[in-house]
Amino acid sequence: MSVLLAVTTGYASASATAAVRYGSILDIERSMSAGHVTAVQITRHYLDRIHAMNHRDQSLHAVIAINPNAITEARARDRDRLAHRLRGPLEGIPILIKDNIETKDPVATTAGSLALVHNFAGHDAPVVASLRAAGAIILGKTNLSEWANFRSSHSISGWSAVGGLTRNPYVLDRTACGSSSGSAVAVAAGLAAASLGTETDGSITCPASMNGIVGLKPTLGLLSQRGIVPIAHTQDTAGPMGRSVADVALLLSAMTGKDYLSGLNAAALRGKRIGVLVFKTPFDRRMTDLYARAVAVLKAAGAVLIDVPAPHMTPIEAAEHTVMQDEFKDDINGYLATTPAAVHCRTLSDLIAFDDRTPAELRYFGQDLFVQADATHGERSAGFGSALATATRLATGDILRLMRSKHLDVLVAPTTTPAWRVDSVYGDDADAFAFTTLAAVAGAPNLTVPMGQERGLPVGLSFVAAPGSDASLLADGYAYEIRTVGFVAPTYRASLESAIDAYSGRHVANHSLATRTTARARIAR
Secondary structure, eight states: OHHHHTOOOOOOOHHHHHHHHHOOHHHHHHHHHTTSSOHHHHHHHHHHHHIIIIIISSOOOOEEEEOTTHHHHHHHHHHHHHTTOOOSTTTTOEEEEETTBOOSSSOOOOTTOGGGTTOOOOSOOHHHHHHHHTTOEEEEEEOOSHHHHOSOTTOOTTEETTTEEOOOSSBTTBOOOSSSHHHHHHHHTTSSSEEEEEESSSTTHHHHHHTTOEEEEOOTTSSOOTTBOOSOTTTOEEEEEESSHHHHHHHHHHHHSSOOSTTOOTTTTTTOEEEEEEOSSOOOHHHHHHHHHHHHHHHHTTOEEEEEEOOOOHHHHHHHHHHHHHHHHHHHHHHHTTSOTTOOOOSHHHHHHHHHTOTTTTSSOOOHHHHHHHTSOGGGSTTHHHHHHHHHHHHHHHHHHHHHHTTOSEEEEEOBOSOOBOOTTTOSOTTOOBOOHHHHHHTOOEEEEEEEEETTEEEEEEEEOSTTOHHHHHHHHHHHHTTSOOOOOOOOBSOSSOHHHHHHTGGGTTOOGGGOOTHHHHTTO
16 A cells, blocks of 8 residues: 555645545536646545545455556646646546456456466456546556355355455445445445446446445446456446446446437436336335335336336246356356466366465355356356357346337336345355346346435345447436435444344344355356
8 A cells, every 4th residue: 555655745625525535527527627626636535545444444445456557647637638638528537447357557457366466467458448548547446256256156245365355335244245346335435436347147236236326237248348357258248337327327438439428318217118127025114115215206207107027037047057157167268368477377277276275265155156167068068058048038038028018118126135244154145136137148238226225225226128228228317316315425334233133143044054055146246
């Protein structure tokens, strides 16, 4: 953290930096244009806040590494602004990048694993290059569930051997979800203006929901996957995370070259036919109330609401698991082959051996998903083709069937539950609800927007539509967001439970080890 300690002068006014902490990208840009604050001052503010919140005060462990060139980049952006040479809509805006995405800065891309601490790419992944070209300052890398949570079916979301455990800033003993845990926490805690995450199934939407921010898993293929540590190429995608739909739209615009911001309007929901998913298993009463209030907001905004039964997910999930296992072996072997010579693990088998001889890696959970994947023949496995066809047919068919049969424009559902308590013995809560798999397998966009809080724990509302509907989905989410409270700053409570509740372990009393299956990993990849 020597970089942080060296940049303690040149601050803007207290009111300017307070506005920066939780301000929108557009607000920050306007403040710079008006001369109230500079990119250097903003960057220093975030760096010092990371130093305070990431380790010293709250131990959030959201940021895994700082870009030592951040201040230099900020100075360059200030010079460009003075010379009226603005590079793009993110000029001087500091953002954080999930640490499974390559950057050209002298910072390793580790995916949270000690096996990749020497993985200095020396170049930007295309999604990062486009953000930098739009004027963004790459502040550093965020922590994540190690290997994007595809190492163990008994994992702890948000934990990596490199970065430790990412903590939820709303209630510190609760999960931040994953795998883009650090990206979500950093945005919620005001450690950067916005961030970039990745998702295979739930890795953007779950942490965004549980940390009270906006996250978009875009249509598969809209963003390049090059330069990103993979899980499964038929589902992997990067995606923007921010404190507002407009911020997310700005980042997506910068990464695609298409304007998603101008399409946001307050009347977007008027006349829209929205499928309100109804689930056989009822939610907790407070979740049900939150969902009902969200649906009422949609109706008041002019939407036409149609109740639709949620599809049966078990066959989709089973086929998805097979596809991920097979694709991961080929995809990770392909990625490792491209890493610098200093990275000694060149195959999945090498990674397994590395973990076996590195106690820090297996301190809390094992690597059964690695072992299962390595035992396959990759995409040459006998059941791969049929599993991929089944998963795609069922997921895409369900979305299209639901939407066409009722002439729907979009589907909505709670994104996931409030955050569960971190459990280092049993891992994540296998029984937690998450509405992420349908969009993930179908390659469809999924936008989560803050829906409210249950006992101070954020919950998001997901908007899902057919592939290619990203622009209309953002518009719908924006029209909903401006009629609600939206982002609420975190409170950093230590716990919701009394000492006796914490001691009794009631939060895991009904979850036996035998019932904790790979369903847990599904909501955190």
